[in-house]
Amino acid sequence: MAENTNSNEVNPYQKRKNKLEMQKQLITFALMILFTIIAFVIVATGMMQKMFVIPVLLILAIIQVAFQFYYFMHMKDKGHDMPALMIYGGIWAALLTLAGLGVITWW
Amino acid sequence: MSIAATQKRGFGAVLWDYLTTVDHKKIAHLYLFGGGFFFILGGLEAMIIRIQLIKPENDFVSAGLYNEILTMHGTTMIFLAAMPLLLGLMNAAMPLQIGARDVAFPFLNSLGFWLFLFGGLILNCSWLLGGAPDAGWTSYAPLSTTSPGHGVDFYVLGLQISGAGTLIGGINFLVTIINMRAPGMTYMRMPLFSWTTFITSILILFAFPALTIGLFLLMFDRLFGSAFFDVGLGGNSIIWEHLFWIFGHPEVYILILPAFGLFSDIFSTFAKKRLFGYTAMVFATILIAFLGFMVWAHHMFTVGLGPVANSIFAIATMAIAVPTGIKIFNWLATLWGGSITINSAMLWALGFIPTFTIGGMTGVMVASVVADYQYHDTYFVVAHFHYVIVGGTVFGILAGLHYWWPKLFGRILNEKLGKIAFWIFFTGFHLTFFIQHFLGLMGMPRRYWVFLEDQGLDTGNLISTIGAFLMAIGVIIFFYNVVYTAVKGEKAPDDPWDGRTLEWATASPPAHYNFKQTPLVRGLDALWVEKTEGKGKMTPAEPLGDIHMPNGSILPFMMSFGLFIAGFGFIYQVNYTWAYIPLFVGMGILLGSMLIRSLKDDHGYHITKEELEREAD
Numbered sequence: 001m002a003e004n005t006n007s008n009e010v011n012p013y014q015k016r017k018n019k020l021e022m023q024k025q026l027i028t029f030a031l032m033i034l035f036t037i038i039a040f041v042i043v044a045t046g047m048m049q050k051m052f053v054i055p056v057l058l059i060l061a062i063i064q065v066a067f068q069f070y071y072f073m074h075m076k077d078k079g080h081d082m083p084a085l086m087i088y089g090g091i092w093a094a095l096l097t098l099a100g101l102g103v104i105t106w107w
Numbered sequence: 108m109s110i111a112a113t114q115k116r117g118f119g120a121v122l123w124d125y126l127t128t129v130d131h132k133k134i135a136h137l138y139l140f141g142g143g144f145f146f147i148l149g150g151l152e153a154m155i156i157r158i159q160l161i162k163p164e165n166d167f168v169s170a171g172l173y174n175e176i177l178t179m180h181g182t183t184m185i186f187l188a189a190m191p192l193l194l195g196l197m198n199a200a201m202p203l204q205i206g207a208r209d210v211a212f213p214f215l216n217s218l219g220f221w222l223f224l225f226g227g228l229i230l231n232c233s234w235l236l237g238g239a240p241d242a243g244w245t246s247y248a249p250l251s252t253t254s255p256g257h258g259v260d261f262y263v264l265g266l267q268i269s270g271a272g273t274l275i276g277g278i279n280f281l282v283t284i285i286n287m288r289a290p291g292m293t294y295m296r297m298p299l300f301s302w303t304t305f306i307t308s309i310l311i312l313f314a315f316p317a318l319t320i321g322l323f324l325l326m327f328d329r330l331f332g333s334a335f336f337d338v339g340l341g342g343n344s345i346i347w348e349h350l351f352w353i354f355g356h357p358e359v360y361i362l363i364l365p366a367f368g369l370f371s372d373i374f375s376t377f378a379k380k381r382l383f384g385y386t387a388m389v390f391a392t393i394l395i396a397f398l399g400f401m402v403w404a405h406h407m408f409t410v411g412l413g414p415v416a417n418s419i420f421a422i423a424t425m426a427i428a429v430p431t432g433i434k435i436f437n438w439l440a441t442l443w444g445g446s447i448t449i450n451s452a453m454l455w456a457l458g459f460i461p462t463f464t465i466g467g468m469t470g471v472m473v474a475s476v477v478a479d480y481q482y483h484d485t486y487f488v489v490a491h492f493h494y495v496i497v498g499g500t501v502f503g504i505l506a507g508l509h510y511w512w513p514k515l516f517g518r519i520l521n522e523k524l525g526k527i528a529f530w531i532f533f534t535g536f537h538l539t540f541f542i543q544h545f546l547g548l549m550g551m552p553r554r555y556w557v558f559l560e561d562q563g564l565d566t567g568n569l570i571s572t573i574g575a576f577l578m579a580i581g582v583i584i585f586f587y588n589v590v591y592t593a594v595k596g597e598k599a600p601d602d603p604w605d606g607r608t609l610e611w612a613t614a615s616p617p618a619h620y621n622f623k624q625t626p627l628v629r630g631l632d633a634l635w636v637e638k639t640e641g642k643g644k645m646t647p648a649e650p651l652g653d654i655h656m657p658n659g660s661i662l663p664f665m666m667s668f669g670l671f672i673a674g675f676g677f678i679y680q681v682n683y684t685w686a687y688i689p690l691f692v693g694m695g696i697l698l699g700s701m702l703i704r705s706l707k708d709d710h711g712y713h714i715t716k717e718e719l720e721r722e723a724d
Contacts, residue, residue: 038493086281086309086312089313092400093313095318097353097400100401100403100404100416100419100420103419104404104413
């Protein structure tokens with residue numbers, strides 16, 4: 001803040017950071033599109049058995065959700081501890097519930 | 108502003124002020140009035156229950172009416188009395204304790220209150236419109252799906268609307284505590300009541316959606332012909348029980364944790380000691396919340412979940428006794444060697460320890476699966492949960508009211524009346540519920556409207572009813588105290604209890620902007636730190652400047668009113684086509700108000716520096 005107040009130039013460090021950030025966004029975006037295509041292809045061609053398709057789709061979905069949260073919604077950046085805590089807390093509560101109901105039903 | 112506040116205003120102006128207020132202190136008043144009103148209703152219902160059970164085969168009320176009264180007593184006390192009263196105390200104290208000027212979303216705060224109030228009104232309108240809900244406060248399917256008339260529909264709509272209000276309130280408190288703590292107020296310097304408000308809000312956030320879903324499913328089954336709980340059409344009635352208790356068990360921690368927090372503050376204030384084991388208290392609270400989500404099936408041991416599931420839930424339940432025990436011992440250690448003042452607030456707090464410990468002990472008893480097969484649906488369970496909810500939450504609310512009355516209304520509740528009310532209520536409470544343990548063990552089932560004579564239940568029930576009358580007298584004395592104090596109570600100084608936390612650094616009652624300058628917090632028990640260093644008041648963290656305040660709004664009231672009208676439309680569209688009129692009109696009012704809120708820019712107003720300087724300190 002103190003130095004360079006008269007200039008509109010973004011400092012080179014910030015500029016490089018922005019560029020890297022943009023790269024990351026594009027890479028994750030491309031990966032997510034790719035995952036979506038893979039998911040559709042697997043189902044459309046019927047190349048896998050049902051036993052495999054469902055876990056594969058679930059894993060792809062979980063990775064996409066993680067990309068969404070961490071890259072597009074900036075959870076990887078600083079100052080997102082509380083939202084992260086709340087999200088994981090919510091996931092934990094939901095998993096517990098599902099695990100409990102699962103145990104009750106099948107054990 | 109403050110000049111206007113000191114002038115006498117007409118009734119209309121005051122009413123309009125409260126209808127449109129977004130100030131957390133006034134919303135606290137509203138919650139207390141609303142919760143107090145429903146507390147009286149629930150109390151009357153309790154008295155009718157006890158009068159009906161005063162002697163064998165009594166016919167004070169009919170069987171059907173008894174079911175309705177019993178259902179409404181439970182529902183009203185949990186959702187419309189205990190929770191709003193706690194939310195009121197949270198609203199009153201939490202922003203002051205963390206050094207904030209208001210909650211994060213003042214508009215939503217107001218919306219939360221009005222949704223609760225109109226939800227409660229819908230529920231109670233059922234008395235006048237052909238019968239109240241009669242399927243128990245738990246409304247188990249298929250009893251609730253097959254209950255004739257519209258009673259259970261009122262339950263569904265009323266709780267759905269007031270539940271939305273609670274959820275909004277919970278999220279609001281979360282954001283407030285995360286973002287609006289004063290400079291230096293780190294998480295581990297927050298007073299315990301603010302901590303428990305925080306944890307309670309997390310529980311609300313994660314538990315209430317389960318209730319919302321359950322109520323929606325029930326609503327669709329009853330009003331729109333679906334069959335989620337109808338076994339005959341491939342549904343499963345046990346799903347309701349799971350959904351209800353996935354919400355319901357965290358709910359009992361929502362009721363008790365705020366009480367734990369305010370007892371912690373009261374003990375350390377009146378023992379003149381730092382809370383013993385502050386860190387352990389915080390982590391015990393977190394642990395209770397954490398475990399609270401994995402114990403719901405202990406309400407369903409007799410459903411037939413199987414021995415493995417039952418054992419897991421039994422052990423998880425017993426584990427909760429550990430953090431709770433940590434808390435009890437920490438309170439005792441806080442009192443140990445303290446310079447103790449015993450006044451009304453402290454009496455309620457001291458009365459809480461043995462009472463709640465008895466409730467906790469019977470809690471571990473019912474957590475044992477094999478024993479629970481004996482206790483289930485008997486008066487033993489009734490005694491257990493009244494010991495924890497009355498002994499914990501109600502004692503807590505009354506302690507909190509005595510403690511914070513100076514901050515709430517600028518007056519001190521009469522000590523003498525307060526002590527009399529405590530002793531009568533305390534005696535009455537134990538008289539009513541202690542004997543119910545034994546009635547339960549002797550086999551008296553809960554929810555029955557009569558019992559037969561000469562089965563050893565006569566004397567116990569008579570004693571229980573006498574106790575209930577003593578409790579009623581205690582409550583009446585408390586309400587008399589409230590009126591007495593309002594008329595001729597002494598004006599409270601800013602810090603009547605020689606307090607330790609930030610709320611006692613404000614005026615009694617606080618200015619509508621709370622703190623002229625945001626205080627700088629230098630340790631746990633922020634005000635006490637300053638007192639021990641001889642200063643006695645907070646160091647400001649900022650220069651005096653303009654304060655940005657939100658404008659009041661009637662929209663929260665209108666939105667809730669819209670839902671209130673639409674609720675009747677939803678209920679009656681089953682029988683009458685005209686019911687679509689209130690349905691659409693109500694939803695129109697709701698959506699119209701939301702549209703106005705979205706389109707109209709409201710930037711609030713500023714209290715200027717000059718105005719603040721003019722006010723004397």
